[in-house]
Amino acid sequence: MSTTPATAVPRVVYRRPELLTERSTHYCPGCGHGVVHRLVAEVLGELGLGPRTIAVAPVGCAVFAYDYLALDFVEAPHGRAPAVATGIRRVRPDAFVLTYQGDGDLAAIGTAEIVHAAARGERITAVFVNNGIYGMTGGQMAPTTLLGQRTTSSPAGREAASAGYPLHITEMLALLPGVAYAARGSLVDPAWIGRTKAFLKRACEAQLEGTGFAIVEVLASCPVGWAMTPRDSLAFLRERMMAEFPPGLLIDRGRSAVSDRPED
Ligand code: SF4
DSSP, X not given: OXXXXXXXXXXXXXXXXXXXXXXXXXXXXXOSHHHHHHHHHXXXXXXXXXXXXXXXXXXXXXXXXXXXXXXXXXXXXXTOHHHHHHHHHHHOTTSEEEEEEEHHIIIIITHHHHHHHHHTTOSOEEEEEEOSEETTTTSEEOTTOOTTOOBTTBTXXXXXXXXXXXXXXXXHHHTSTTEEEEEEEEOSSHHHHHHHHHHHHHHHHHHHHTOOEEEEEEEOOOHHHHTSOHHHHHHHIIIIIHHHSOOEEEEEOGGGGOOSOOOO
């Protein structure tokens, strides 16, 4: 016989967001992409943006994002998501436009596209997953790889003398007046995942307010590329990645950034 009072309301502790499909992902155990997908699905769902969103998928480990998020997607050539999103934004002013890219895609091959989309103040929201490595192609050094970090193309560890320093591209973008919002989150623990969701929500609101380009970088682990267990990769994320790339809000120009540009 049940001891639950007839008036008790069950507390929901887990529910699949409507914008997350029921497919299992191809991601490795401990990968951050699945968590970011869920956050994107939750935020877009809470803002009621699913039906009007056109997302742009990257090349990289998240190339199949269109299988996991129940959104309209366009697949961009490697690094070109901000350019594709710019075209969508201009021909579909009613759409909510979101890009999803990893660090190899956004901070190496697509550096020109992200910089100029941000400089133009394109009204798009960019989700930038930084795990400091090229995951899909076998764990090679990326612009965001840490000094001393071993990768398959820097087996002795990245040296500044030959490979330069980790690229802080979100800080660079935050300097541009066309950027309405820039923040860096982390998937290191539930508290940071919650803050990251808040950053993503605010970045979406910036697009709705028409204040300019918005970006959220998300520090995520890549256990396979880092040659670590998922547990050890979280320690690396906290102790090394978050030390090099401090998470937090970088800029929120809010409504004060509204320019004299005519509405799209
Ligand atoms: S290689 Fe890294 S980023 Fe790619 S799916 Fe595996 S854990 Fe994720």
